[in-house]
Amino acid sequence: MLFNIYIKELIDSLRDKRTLLLTVFLPILMMTALTFFYENMISGDEGETYTLAVESGLSSEQEMVLNNIENVELVTVEDLQETLLNGDAQAAIVFEAEFDEKVQAGEVGNIEIIGDTFSQNTSNLIYLVTSQLAEYERILVTERLINADVDPGITQAVAIEQTELSTEDSNIMLLALLIPMILAIAISVGSSPAAADLFAGEKERKTMEALLMTPVNRSTLLLAKFLTISSVGTIIGLLTLTVVIIEIAFFTEHLKAAVNLGDQMILIFAVGIIIIILYSSLMGAVLMITSIIGKTVKEAQSYASPILMLAVVPLIFITGLSVNEFTLNHFILPFVNIFAIITELIFGIVNWQHILIVIGSNLAVIVIIFIISRILFSKDKWVID
Amino acid sequence: MIEIKNVTKRFQDKKVSVTALNHVSFKVGEGEVVGLLGENGAGKTTLLRSIATLHTPTEGEINVGGYDTVKQSEKIKRRIGVLFGGETGLYNRLTTRENLEYFASLYHLSKHETKVRIDELTKMFGMRDFLDRKVDGFSKGMRQKVAIARTIIHDPDIILFDEPTTGLDITASNVFRQLVQELKQEGKTIIFSSHIMEEVDLLCDHVAMIHKGELVYHGEKEALYREENSRDLNYIFMSKLVRGTEGYAI
Ligand SMILES: Nc1ncnc2c1ncn2[C@@H]1O[C@H](COP(=O)(O)OP(=O)(O)OP(=O)(O)O)[C@@H](O)[C@H]1O
Ligand SMILES: [Mg+2]
Numbered sequence: 001m002l003f004n005i006y007i008k009e010l011i012d013s014l015r016d017k018r019t020l021l022l023t024v025f026l027p028i029l030m031m032t033a034l035t036f037f038y039e040n041m042i043s044g045d046e047g048e049t050y051t052l053a054v055e056s057g058l059s060s061e062q063e064m065v066l067n068n069i070e071n072v073e074l075v076t077v078e079d080l081q082e083t084l085l086n087g088d089a090q091a092a093i094v095f096e097a098e099f100d101e102k103v104q105a106g107e108v109g110n111i112e113i114i115g116d117t118f119s120q121n122t123s124n125l126i127y128l129v130t131s132q133l134a135e136y137e138r139i140l141v142t143e144r145l146i147n148a149d150v151d152p153g154i155t156q157a158v159a160i161e162q163t164e165l166s167t168e169d170s171n172i173m174l175l176a177l178l179i180p181m182i183l184a185i186a187i188s189v190g191s192s193p194a195a196a197d198l199f200a201g202e203k204e205r206k207t208m209e210a211l212l213m214t215p216v217n218r219s220t221l222l223l224a225k226f227l228t229i230s231s232v233g234t235i236i237g238l239l240t241l242t243v244v245i246i247e248i249a250f251f252t253e254h255l256k257a258a259v260n261l262g263d264q265m266i267l268i269f270a271v272g273i274i275i276i277i278l279y280s281s282l283m284g285a286v287l288m289i290t291s292i293i294g295k296t297v298k299e300a301q302s303y304a305s306p307i308l309m310l311a312v313v314p315l316i317f318i319t320g321l322s323v324n325e326f327t328l329n330h331f332i333l334p335f336v337n338i339f340a341i342i343t344e345l346i347f348g349i350v351n352w353q354h355i356l357i358v359i360g361s362n363l364a365v366i367v368i369i370f371i372i373s374r375i376l377f378s379k380d381k382w383v384i385d
Numbered sequence: 386m387i388e389i390k391n392v393t394k395r396f397q398d399k400k401v402s403v404t405a406l407n408h409v410s411f412k413v414g415e416g417e418v419v420g421l422l423g424e425n426g427a428g429k430t431t432l433l434r435s436i437a438t439l440h441t442p443t444e445g446e447i448n449v450g451g452y453d454t455v456k457q458s459e460k461i462k463r464r465i466g467v468l469f470g471g472e473t474g475l476y477n478r479l480t481t482r483e484n485l486e487y488f489a490s491l492y493h494l495s496k497h498e499t500k501v502r503i504d505e506l507t508k509m510f511g512m513r514d515f516l517d518r519k520v521d522g523f524s525k526g527m528r529q530k531v532a533i534a535r536t537i538i539h540d541p542d543i544i545l546f547d548e549p550t551t552g553l554d555i556t557a558s559n560v561f562r563q564l565v566q567e568l569k570q571e572g573k574t575i576i577f578s579s580h581i582m583e584e585v586d587l588l589c590d591h592v593a594m595i596h597k598g599e600l601v602y603h604g605e606k607e608a609l610y611r612e613e614n615s616r617d618l619n620y621i622f623m624s625k626l627v628r629g630t631e632g633y634a635i
Contacts, residue, residue: 004490008483015478206473210535213437214491215462384439 005224013194027186027240035247042254050125053089069132090125091115180342184311186240188283191233195287198225200300233280268345278362279338285369292376310335331357334365387413392445405431407598420585421578423595429578433545437467466541477521492539506534526557546577582618
């Protein structure tokens with residue numbers, strides 16, 4: 001009986017064009033865009049190249065200094081202001097008339113940099129140019145000191161060395177947040193039409209009364225419907241995950257190297273699948289309540305929209321933390337813990353204590369929500385209008 | 386046999402208590418076709434739902450075939466078919482056959498029984514042409530046929546219809562009327578609510594009238610006509626309501 005209802009509900013849900021669109025195409029599209037965006041970002045190293053405008057008549061010395069800057073391209077133009085205003089260059093540089101002579105003579109050579117630092121690109125470019133010029137200045141100063149018979153070492157008062165603790169690319173950290181976020185959004189948005197249809201829809205269509213008139217007991221009915229909603233979510237989650245794996249494995253180079261899970265790969269995917277099933281069930285249970293309470297599909301959906309925020313809000317708790325900063329709370333709190341555990345998995349960490357806490361906490365919440373649903377579902381008020 | 390014994394149903398809506406049925410009692414014998422008349426909000430739907438075990442009476446009790454609607458609802462459900470609202474109550478994304486098969490399975494019919502029953506109903510309703518088409522896009526008449534077929538898929542002895550022809554055109558309404566006559570031939574007990582007097586006059590042998598939750602008349606249709614010395618059900622209904630309200634001094 002349970003199986004009969006489940007199969008019928010699943011067929012009915014999957015025949016819904018809207019569900020199908022949200023189920024199949026949207027998450028795949030989002031994931032594909034994300035994957036290739038990151039592949040590009042990682043492979044482009046620093047990425048962007050910038051354009052620096054200069055006036056004609058640069059000396060070979062000046063040109064050499066500027067040509068040495070990575071990712072910066074020089075253009076020689078008539079009117080600097082106009083070029084900048086047109087956006088053909090992000091900044092301009094002007095050497096004063098007797099710059100080379102002054103520098104040779106041991107005087108101060110003036111350089112003017114023009115740009116609107118309100119723009120991020122301009123700021124980046126100006127930073128690159130000033131760093132290069134600072135380096136150039138250091139060489140000049142060193143030369144002058146040697147000429148004056150002074151040890152150039154005395155100009156250095158501080159030496160800074162920065163060591164990156166995490167061996168992982170910071171891009172992967174971002175990806176580790178975005179993959180669970182897209183999974184969470186895909187699962188919750190994708191299963192919401194089915195959820196709304198399965199209770200509120202039945203009330204609206206008056207099939208609910210017909211259903212309750214059959215000798216099937218309400219718990220069976222509720223369980224079958226809950227399983228249907230969770231299955232739709234699970235299908236979406238697995239599909240999305242599969243697409244990411246295939247895309248990363250076959251269509252990317254740098255990303256593939258970055259997310260190297262090593263020999264734990266199969267274990268990590270197995271845990272990933274369990275997490276997806278759990279999360280779909282949790283979301284399914286919460287969405288089911290909104291549908292039981294709603295009298296019409298519209299009403300159910302308006303109750304569901306704040307719930308859908310639960311898919312994204314947990315990001316607030318996780319963003320900015322590195323994997324080793326997660327506390328036990330991050331793994332206990334439902335909706336937050338899916339982010340924490342998937343982030344760990346993406347970093348190749350398989351911590352059984354964390355995994356069991358996540359499973360246990362989700363199961364407990366699902367059971368509680370199911371019991372509440374069962375109580376609501378026995379009240380006429382919620383079942384027939 | 387349906388026995389409604391002194392049934393009162395009150396709804397608690399926020400702080401206000403609405404009395405939808407007020408000490409209603411009457412009996413419906415086997416094979417009777419009863420027309421349930423009443424204005425909007427009179428309590429027709431509430432009465433039909435109570436008989437169908439979907440509501441628990443606040444006071445009194447209802448027996449269907451000797452079973453209590455509250456304590457033995459499972460037993461009653463197998464013997465009763467209910468259609469609320471004319472052509473609604475179908476799954477649009479499923480075909481006619483899938484709709485029927487689904488409900489057959491909910492009534493625990495075997496695969497073979499289901500097939501035989503669907504064949505039977507297909508012939509009876511002339512549904513061959515759209516048996517394997519998705520219900521979405523069907524005309525109201527076609528939907529009406531499928532909805533009624535679904536209601537009687539388990540071959541119940543008692544059938545309840547709540548405003549079965551509201552919103553339907555003549556053709557679709559006629560489908561219903563013909564069908565009720567066929568079911569009457571088969572000896573089924575039928576109660577249906579309606580606002581259409583001609584329909585009640587045509588199909589029923591008994592009439593029940595409720596007004597503001599109270600039963601103002603129940604009896605044989607012909608007896609009523611003789612008593613009132615008229616065959617104009619509309620007129621009789623209106624005059625009963627006036628007398629009913631006066632009688633209860635509301
Ligand atoms: N679930 C409910 N909760 C609260 N009040 C209800 C409920 N169901 C019915 N009522 C109230 O009970 C009264 C009778 O309603 P009912 O639906 O039985 O009337 P009806 O005769 O079927 O009317 P209509 O012809 O409009 O269908 C109305 O005042 C209605 O507002
Ligand atoms: Mg009604």
